[in-house]
Amino acid sequence: MNFLVIISLVFLTSLFLLFSKRKPKHRLPPSPPSLPIIGHLHHLGPLIHQSFKSLSTRYGPLIHLRLGSVTCFVADTPELAQELLQKNDLAFSYRKHTLAIDHITYGVAFAFAPYGPYWKYIKKLSTVELLGSQNLGHFLPLRTHEIQELLRTLTVKAKQNESVNMTDELLKLANNVICQMMMGIRYSATDSEAVEAKNLVREVTKIFGEFNVSDFIWFCKRLDLQGFEKRYKDIHIRYDALLEKVMSKREEMRRREGKGKDGKGKDFLDLLLDVLEDEKAEIKITRNHIKALILDFFTAATETTAVTMEWTLVELINNPKVIEKARQEIDVVIGNKRLVEESDTPNLPYIQAIIKEVFRLHPPIPMVIRKSNENVTIKGYDIPVGSILFVNIWSIGRNSKYWESPLEFNPDRFLEGGALKGSLDIKGHNFTLLPFGTGRRSCPGINMAMRQLPVVIATLVQCFEWNVKEKRRLNVDERGGLTAPRATDLVCFPSVRKNSPFKV
Template sequence: MTILELTSYATLLFLLALLLVSITNQTWFSKLRLPPSPRALPIIGHLHLLGPLIHHSFHDLSSKYGPLLYLRLGSVPCIVASTPELAKEILRAQELTFSSRKHSIAIDLLTYNSAFAFAPYGPYWKFIKKLITTELLGNRILNQFLPIRTKELHHFIRYLANKAEASERVNVTEELLKLTNNIISQMMLSIKCSGTDNQAEETRSLVREVTKIFGEFNVSDFIWFCRNLDLQGFRKRIEDIYRRYDALLEKIILDREELRKKKETQEMTCDSGDDDVKDILDLLLDAMENENSEIKLTRNHMKALVLDFFTAATDTSAIAIEWSLAELINHPMVLEKARKEIDKVVGNNRLIEESDCRNLPYIQAIIKETLRLHPPIPMVSRKSIKECNIHGYLIPKDTLLFVNIWSIGRDPKYWENPMDFKPERFLQSNKGDELIDIKGQDFQLLPFGTGRRGCPGISLAMQELPTILAVMIQCFNWRVVNPSGVEMNVVDMDERPGLTAPRATDLVCVPMARLNAYKILD
């Protein structure tokens, strides 16, 4: 027998063994009384049924096989839940069972295996959650950073006013990303994208690369015998992003440590600096240097937390505002109603402030309706740490969970005329019930998740989003144009795949001034 024949024979045996293992696994799983499932293929399982927009694919499959669905993604078992009742059962009643998160090659390397968002539920996670909610994003700190948010918003409005005066196009997508990135960059690191300081610009670019690669499909994460193979070049891309991000953060941290040493020296010789406003990096360095801390933070913990903040506060906020504006442009009657509310409550002699938004219920309703139809992160994902039972089905340990909040937000069983953009649904109770809110207690609407793993940045988001949108409505009309400059009647509402769910194409508009922005900014 020749070497070629031996190689072919060995390959055939290997493929037959894989087929046998796949069939055996399917037979074994079928005896477990798993949730309904489509027929799987050997090796790849149900991967062939998924398109680029995973939440859309899950929605279509759930419509056919039921609200609790079992899938095998390569060698990884998962379940998909698509109703508020299931979300409540899994994320509240069995919250601790599903307290873990899926890891991937990209997540493990880019988050230094230390990210709060992906950390297992335990002492470290509890310590960081407490640190974030009481110190880093507590009301005191958020109020302390209000001047930063106001200053950046005013700079954004001046830029738009200049473009309106010149009748020039604006890439709203890019400018909203710059705005949200500048806000979090200054809150985190006291840097912004302007002048000769390109650190924030580089950070913004890296964050977009991170969120993009987190959401891409890597075959090595799902098919066991490909784990050590880099078939799609993912590992090379991941390592390149990691090197650039680590070098950038290391320089920022080193510069800050030098600055802190100088301040300490000055404070030893004179009483100054006590009233300086600390950014979040300073607070993290304080925590790292605290010898009495219950958890000893490392440098890698700090870098991972900075990445957590950037990924959570840049893309998602910009995406939500852009979807809101796109819906308003496509629904001029809703836009006009929002303007009337603003004119009545605030008027045209000053710019809207964060404190005004509590008196703008229709603006708040627009944000909630946008988050229902276009949640920036369309699925809540978890991983089971032990075997459990859900509605009579046995769910094995280490099963991935996807709660499809995008699908829940469009289900006619829970929402009247779900495809209609109707903010009024958040202004009046349905059949005498309480109004639905977004804080994680109403499982029909979970844009920020719920429970222990819910987003700790909800307070910042709900101060930022309505204020930015309201100011854009107050100051400008918006004429949508295509890349060639031709005016468009409607905004395209297709999505782009990834960890987040932004619009597929950038929103390009010519802003037209409604009032003298320069005058009310002075």
């Protein structure tokens, strides 16, 4: 009898302790049916932003998902985007890390660093020094030269009636610009460093955007079920070897010739080496910090820019009336005696509208992904600390509640007199269009992108007719990755316009 009493007391005490320690239950948004262990993973396809859109259509604009052992929330409206990313900017100022991200970026990437002194210092250094107006102005001849090299390649191909892989050419253009601004190297078939840098950019953005089950199911963390570990370790080794080689060459040159140019016009590697060697620097950085920072800018500036230019060309080929209207604007404003220049683009509102329309349908990165660093209540629902937030800007851009005929490519919607008028900006103030994010963690490269994109598109329209083998419209299918690029490479047969101002 005494034994039974003791057992009962132990059982009741255990229950009391269990329930007294249980955390208060959160009030969570709607959620689709889940399965043990994997949670809602079975609802996701290879294009996660598209899967999220389908789920939001069924379960509401704010939904809760359990992806393995990770608590996630998906927001699908501009109102929620503003509430989460502007009003609660600090609460969502962190970013989710993955095994691939941590390993490839040495665990010190600026893009994934917590909001704090280091992040603030590097944001200031990048926006004021590397991407400031003066430095961007200094690199204008570089950007102009790279555009003319692309035009030269296309003209030669056109005269020989040969096809051109525009996916590769546009990636080469974007890569050459950022490589020279970052490290002073330029792609060529004989430059092994630049070729490797170009290849690594694609591999990094691909693996960063892919789903790795080890990041989501806790007991799989040490199991490389999909071969990710082998891939990201190989990428890291190759990238580290490339940067060590480039950095060693630059350090040797600095020892021989001094620390480089004074004032503006330095590339980012020189700026970072100055900080590394400055004992009184505000923030102490290491060689690994420099490597991670250069990788940040490679992935942020190369693939996103190239993908946006490619989607623009696809939509122009699919919409002959749009490209003809763009040509008319260029012919009136610029004429056919000279090429479009960066200084001309403010006077080309239709070209600007085309870029905005591409951002709406094909945002450079389809989702803003953040991690909560405190408990937040939104619309009566609880978002616990440590949750992952996905704001689906790809879906917002295709929502008929906010956009008339959302699947139609119609730049006129951004012009004065259109339904939205030309005042709708892309700088993170209007939450129906967030191609560069918003708030503290918005993309620091917006000024560079908006100098480069319009002039490249305008010169391609000004100088060439664009032909493809397909008799029907080019497909707009996507493939997985950080940037949701087109599923297949864009291969064109350019022909030189009769009144093209570019001469080889």
